Amino acid sequence: MEGKSCGHLRRRDFLALPVAAAAVAAVPGIGAGAAAAAEPEWRNKQSGMTYRRLGRTGLMVSSMGMGGDDIRPDNNDFVNWAVDLGLNYFDTAPHYGMGASERGYADVVKRCGRDRVLQNTKVNVFPNRTMVYRRMFQSLEESEQNQIRNKVMEEIARRGLENPDYLGSYFSGQADGLRSAMIANALHEKYAAKFDRQKEIKAYIVNSVEGSLKALGTDHLDCLLMRGVETPFELRNTPEVLEAFESLRKQGKARFLGFSAHTDPAGILEAAIETGTYSMGMIAYHFLNAKWVDPVLEKAKKADFGVMAMKSSRVVQNPFNRRQLIPERARALDKLVPGKMTLFQKGFHWALQNPNLSGVVVGISDMAMAKEDIPLAMTAEAAAATAK
Numbered sequence: 001m002e003g004k005s006c007g008h009l010r011r012r013d014f015l016a017l018p019v020a021a022a023a024v025a026a027v028p029g030i031g032a033g034a035a036a037a038a039e040p041e042w043r044n045k046q047s048g049m050t051y052r053r054l055g056r057t058g059l060m061v062s063s064m065g066m067g068g069d070d071i072r073p074d075n076n077d078f079v080n081w082a083v084d085l086g087l088n089y090f091d092t093a094p095h096y097g098m099g100a101s102e103r104g105y106a107d108v109v110k111r112c113g114r115d116r117v118l119q120n121t122k123v124n125v126f127p128n129r130t131m132v133y134r135r136m137f138q139s140l141e142e143s144e145q146n147q148i149r150n151k152v153m154e155e156i157a158r159r160g161l162e163n164p165d166y167l168g169s170y171f172s173g174q175a176d177g178l179r180s181a182m183i184a185n186a187l188h189e190k191y192a193a194k195f196d197r198q199k200e201i202k203a204y205i206v207n208s209v210e211g212s213l214k215a216l217g218t219d220h221l222d223c224l225l226m227r228g229v230e231t232p233f234e235l236r237n238t239p240e241v242l243e244a245f246e247s248l249r250k251q252g253k254a255r256f257l258g259f260s261a262h263t264d265p266a267g268i269l270e271a272a273i274e275t276g277t278y279s280m281g282m283i284a285y286h287f288l289n290a291k292w293v294d295p296v297l298e299k300a301k302k303a304d305f306g307v308m309a310m311k312s313s314r315v316v317q318n319p320f321n322r323r324q325l326i327p328e329r330a331r332a333l334d335k336l337v338p339g340k341m342t343l344f345q346k347g348f349h350w351a352l353q354n355p356n357l358s359g360v361v362v363g364i365s366d367m368a369m370a371k372e373d374i375p376l377a378m379t380a381e382a383a384a385a386t387a388k
Contacts, residue, residue, distance in 0.1 A: 006080035006112040044116035048378050049086025054358045055306025057256045057279050059118055059222065061089040063352060064377035065308060067363040068092030071104035078370040079105070083112045085374055089308070091282070091361055093122040093227055094212050102215035114218055121216065122227035122260060123208045125201055125241065126181070126234050132200050133184035136191060152182040161264055165288040169319040170262055170311050178263045181230030188237065201240035209248055223280060224254040229261040232271035235278070242277050256280060262311065266292045273303050280306035282361060286315040287336055287350050288329070297356040306358045313347025314363075348376050 040053065042060045051060045066082060068091050079090070090108075092101045102121060109117060137145060156162055162175055169175075188195065205226075213219060226241060235241075241257075248254040258280040261268040265283035272278040273296075285293050286309075300307050316333055318324040330343055337346035351360045359377075364370050 006083050006108075043118055044083060044086060044088040046084075046086030048381070050377055050379055051086075052358045053306070054223075054308075055280050055300070056304040057223070057306055059256075059306075061118060061306075061308075061359050062087045062377060063359045064348070064374060065089030065091055065359050065361040067310070067361050068096050068101040068105065069363050070097075070365040071101045072097055073100065073104045073107050075366070076104045076108050078364060078367040079108045080111060081367065082364075082370055082374055083108065083116060085378075087374065087377075088116065089118050089120070089359060089361070091120050091122075091225075091308075092216075093124070094208060094215065095124060099215055102212055106215060106217035109217060118222040119216060119218060120223040120225060120258070121209075121212045121221055122225040123205050124227050125205050125208070125238075126226060126230065127177075127228045128204055129195075129200060129234070129238075130177075130181050130184045130230070132195065133187045134180055136187055136194060137183055148183055148186045149179075151186060152179055155182065159264075159267075166292055167263065168284055168286070168289060168311060168315050170284065170314050171319050174263060174319070177228070178230050181234065185231060185233040185237075188233075197238075197240050201238055202244045205241065205244035206248065209253060213253060220252055221254045223256045223258045224248065225258040225260050225282060227260050229259045229268050230263050232264070232267045235259065235268065235271045235275060242275075245277075258282065258306075260310070265289065266296045269293070269296045269300060269305075269307065273300055273305050278305075280308070280358070282308040282310050284311040284315075285309035285351060285354075285357070286312045286347060287333060288315055294354075294356075297354065301356040307356070309351045309354075309357050309360045312351040312360055312362075313344040316343060316347065342372065345373065345376060348373060352376060 039058055040060050041058050045051070045060070050063045052063050054061045064087065066079065066087060066089070071079060071092065090105055092105055094102060105119065109119065137148070156179070160166060161178060167175065209221070209224065213221070224245060229235060245254060245257045256279045257277060259268070259272055259278060260282040262284045265285060269281055269283055272281050283293070297307060316325055316329045318326060325343070333343060333346055333350070337350050341349060348360050348362060351357065362373050364373060
């Protein structure tokens with residue numbers, strides 16, 4: 001089942017991977033806490049990598065996936081290297097690098113083969129919806145604006161959505177994004193007739209996917225994710241998303257529908273499960289928000305809903321300056337996961353211990369980061385080999 005080499009992995013590279021063998025050996029794989037798929041679909045299966053089932057999609061994903069923020073046509077050699085190790089889950093979006101990320105992945109697919117990767121991308125439909133409603137909001141009388149703002153802030157306080165441990169704060173403006181989305185939801189209830197749902201949602205998704213397919217150099221996506229969901233309301237009240245996806249699915253352009261969410265991951269994941277149409281999602285998940293998210297991850301597992309984690313280590317970084325750590329969070333994670341791993345490895349390792357997750361998506365920028373992080377998803381045998 002092992003495919004051709006992309007030409008970047010040598011045995012001496014594999015044996016030199018810097019990872020704690022005990023930590024890797026503890027990572028649950030397909031046999032740990034995961035129900036076997038009736039008809040599992042494998043891509044790029046390699047003996048040194050661990051894989052898990054992505055819910056009812058049946059896709060067997062490498063337990064570590066790669067993000068796309070820093071992938072470029074001239075910066076993707078480490079992606080080829082990761083494919084040779086057995087990684088198969090690759091995430092991107094058309095706005096990453098203004099399209100350069102998708103083109104960077106296109107080069108990898110061309111070199112390594114489309115049959116070896118699970119290629120996913122996102123659509124910015126919900127941030128776009130919020131932007132359209134924001135313009136509508138600005139046209140209202142000040143008294144009505146204040147009334148809506150007060151209603152939104154009361155709901156945020158009631159549900160604790162801006163609790164620092166739950167919100168996370170992974171980037172500047174995250175709380176503002178949540179508030180804007182909730183204002184859009186409030187406007188929807190009263191002014192939905194003024195919002196062109198066919199144009200702003202359904203047509204927007206189709207056009208975005210067509211552009212992504214061209215940039216990626218492929219005729220289909222394995223998973224199409226609705227990016228930047230801020231509230232459960234958005235998933236529950238946009239049937240046009242499902243209509244657009246169904247059209248793309250029938251054309252063979254998108255196989256499974258998913259979402260990504262930084263904010264309110266527990267609420268949004270629960271809403272996605274309830275729709276019965278979304279099959280997977282990618283949510284912010286880490287040691288600080290686990291008490292909110294873990295119960296819903298259990299529901300997801302029972303519903304056969306695939307969940308990929310993101311931001312598992314990002315939470316220890318200053319949202320305004322990634323080079324700075326938040327000292328109290330760094331100390332807490334270091335205490336929670338003892339050992340010689342780097343702080344970022346500890347965050348990923350912690351998340352990988354949850355058998356209710358299908359995997360952890362990691363943002364990797366260069367070969368050094370790839371060699372540091374990817375071995376965390378390897379089998380015990382591979383870990384033993386690195387320790388020799």
